[in-house]
Amino acid sequence: MSVLQCRSTDIYTDYLRDWKEKGGRVLGYACVATPVEIMEAAGILPYRIKAFGHPDTELGDSYLARFNCRFCRSCLQLGLDGTYDFLDGLVETNGCDHLRGMFENWQYVKKHGFFHYLKVPHFVREDSLEYFVEELGIFRLAIEEHFEVEITDDAMREAIGTMNQVYARLKDLYALREQGKPVVSGAEVMQVICTGSSMRATDFLALLDKMVEEKARGPALPCKARLMLLGSATDEVDLVADIEAQGGLVVTDALCYGSRSFWGREGKAEEPLRNLAEKYLGNLFCPRMFTEYERRRDFILERAEQARVDGAIITYNKFCDLHGVEAVSLRNDLENNGIPVLVLEKDYGSQADTGRIKTRVQAFLERIEGGSRSKSEATHWRSKGE
Numbered sequence: 367m368s369v370l371q372c373r374s375t376d377i378y379t380d381y382l383r384d385w386k387e388k389g390g391r392v393l394g395y396a397c398v399a400t401p402v403e404i405m406e407a408a409g410i411l412p413y414r415i416k417a418f419g420h421p422d423t424e425l426g427d428s429y430l431a432r433f434n435c436r437f438c439r440s441c442l443q444l445g446l447d448g449t450y451d452f453l454d455g456l457v458e459t460n461g462c463d464h465l466r467g468m469f470e471n472w473q474y475v476k477k478h479g480f481f482h483y484l485k486v487p488h489f490v491r492e493d494s495l496e497y498f499v500e501e502l503g504i505f506r507l508a509i510e511e512h513f514e515v516e517i518t519d520d521a522m523r524e525a526i527g528t529m530n531q532v533y534a535r536l537k538d539l540y541a542l543r544e545q546g547k548p549v550v551s552g553a554e555v556m557q558v559i560c561t562g563s564s565m566r567a568t569d570f571l572a573l574l575d576k577m578v579e580e581k582a583r584g585p586a587l588p589c590k591a592r593l594m595l596l597g598s599a600t601d602e603v604d605l606v607a608d609i610e611a612q613g614g615l616v617v618t619d620a621l622c623y624g625s626r627s628f629w630g631r632e633g634k635a636e637e638p639l640r641n642l643a644e645k646y647l648g649n650l651f652c653p654r655m656f657t658e659y660e661r662r663r664d665f666i667l668e669r670a671e672q673a674r675v676d677g678a679i680i681t682y683n684k685f686c687d688l689h690g691v692e693a694v695s696l697r698n699d700l701e702n703n704g705i706p707v708l709v710l711e712k713d714y715g716s717q718a719d720t721g722r723i724k725t726r727v728q729a730f731l732e733r734i735e736g737g738s739r740s741k742s743e744a745t746h747w748r749s750k751g752e
Contacts (some may be wrong), residue, residue, distance in 0.1 A: 375556050377416065377449050381565055385411055386452055391513065394453040396441070397461035398627045399650055401502060401642040403455075404568055405526035408509050413453065414563035416601045417441045419715040429471035430464075435683050436714035438468040438628070455480025455512070457505075461654060462688055480512045488655060490552045490648055498643040508640070511668040520636035520657045528567045533628040535574040540625065542578065544673040547586035552595060554581075554606040559623050560601050589615040591734045594670050594705075596620035596696070597681040599691035600714065608720060609679065612727045616672035622664045626651045630665070632749055650745025653688040662692075663699050677706040677734045679727070683714045692713055706734055 386392070391410045395402070397530070402412035403449060417440035426443035444450055455478045458469035473481045485501050487494035497511050506517050533661035539558070543550045562570035588614035595606065599622040606616055619625055633641035670678065678700050682689035696708075699709045708730040712719045 374697070377418070377444065378452060379460065379564055381569070382413075382452060387486075391454040392452060392714060393457055393480070393509075395457040395459070396505050397459040397463055397486070398622055398652070399459055399646050400457055400463065400484060401505075401646050402567075403522060403525040403529055404502065404509065404517065404643060406505050406528070407521040408513060409516045410454075410509070410513065411566055411660075413620055414560075415441050415450070416560060417444060417715065417717060418560075419602045419604060420444060420714040421717065423530040426468075427473070429716075433685055434467060435462075435464040435598075435685050436716070437601075438464040439663075440715055441466050442468045446475055451476075456481070458518075459486050461486070461652070462686075464685070480508075482508050483555065486650075487647060489657060490566065490650075490655065495640075495643050495647060498647050499639050502639045502642055517583075519638050523643075525567065526633075526641060528636060530631075530751075532562070532571050533572065533631050534568055535571060535578060536628050537541065538578050538616065539574065540580070540615065542581050546674075548589065548592075548615055548617050549584045549586055550581045550586060551606075551610055553610055554604050554620070555616075556601070556606050556623055557603045560603065563623075565625075566656050587615055588613075590619075591615070591676040591731050592617045592674060594618050594620070594666075594675040595624075595671065595681065596666060596678065597693070597710075598686040599623065600681065601666060601685065602715070604714075605681070605723070608724060609727050612724060612731055614677075614727065614731050618669045620651065620662075620669060622652075623668060629669075652728050653692045655752075659692070659695065663696065666696065666700070667703055670700070670703075675705060677730060679708045679710060679730070681710040683712055699722045706730070 382392070390411055392413050393405050394413050396415040405412040411671050417437060420440045420443065421600060423436060423439040423443045425446040426439040429441055430439050456469060457472060458466065460466055482505060484505050487498055496675050501644060509515065510517055539550065542548065543552065558573070564575065593609070593614040593616050596618045596619060601623050610616060631645045632649065633644035635641045635644055651665050680696055681692055681695045693709050697709055708726060710723060710726065712723060
């Protein structure tokens with residue numbers, strides 16, 4: 367049995383149940399701009415809010431209008447119907463207006479004892495970094511006071527060190543999917559990242575160690591075309607599996623539940639809060655950072671070249687303004703660099719979208735196989751790194 371088959375990606379996993387039964391505390395968050403190291407240093411489990419394609423939004427729609435992202439409405443649904451009652455509090459960020467609406471309506475109904483709004487700047491400048499350091503200090507103090515714990519600088523440095531090991535191991539996993547003959551699928555990678563976002567860092571690191579060791583010895587996967595997947599926040603492992611079932615293999619990504627959650631997380635400062643501010647704000651590859659498009663574009667092109675992709679699929683949830691607008695520029699820039707692009711606007715968790723998506727992916731793969739790219743371009747991408 368593989369490492370992943372031994373773990374569940376349900377909302378309330380056996381791991382969570384064991385943690386709670388032992389008296390452990392859990393804080394829910396949603397945005398990759400949330401420094402989980404502060405919670406780790408407090409002995410709290412940081413839990414990234416997920417919906418796993420949950421289709422029901424009846425309760426959520428009562429508080430969040432249907433022209434909001436369905437991912438946010440699905441998460442709100444699970445918060446209101448009691449699925450997330452195991453949480454000891456929520457950490458809100460200003461990732462986007464839809465996300466804020468989700469958190470604020472959730473708190474309005476459930477009234478968690480701990481609810482903190484972490485303000486994340488939209489610019490990367492010296493003054494915004496200093497502001498974020500102050501915000502992280504307020505966040506640290508709020509946890510200390512509410513949970514009656516002390517978060518020392520040494521504990522934070524230890525947590526930062528452990529997360530750095532996690533990031534390095536995730537890069538090892540990505541190397542296995544990006545190599546000439548990939549041995550790990552895109553669906554498996556998303557599943558393990560989702561699983562790890564519901565675990566303490568040390569346990570996630572152990573899981574990654576086992577998975578990398580297991581997969582490195584595994585057989586190469588069949589692949590008609592090497593694909594890159596990018597776009598808005600989605601934890602839909604089944605979506606990736608459906609894409610790969612058509613014959614393409616997702617060998618890299620620029621997803622919120624993917625490389626954007628850990629790539630480039632480097633801080634130079636010795637002081638822990640400043641280090642975290644540099645890591646999270648300075649390396650936030652998200653459209654909310656609207657002055658940083660060139661860096662995001664270069665990051666995506668770098669990942670595409672490293673993985674020698676044959677095509678890219680940009681997927682975004684209906685009503686996601688940030689990624690919907692950015693998809694236009696990304697498509698142009700990718701195609702100008704010789705990479706065919708399929709843009710998929712979808713309704714999160716909608717089974718009705720499945721057939722349409724499969725048909726469009728099939729047509730896209732046929733376009734790639736039919737030689738929409740010149741032989742010289744294909745040779746260019748495949749020759750690098752071989």
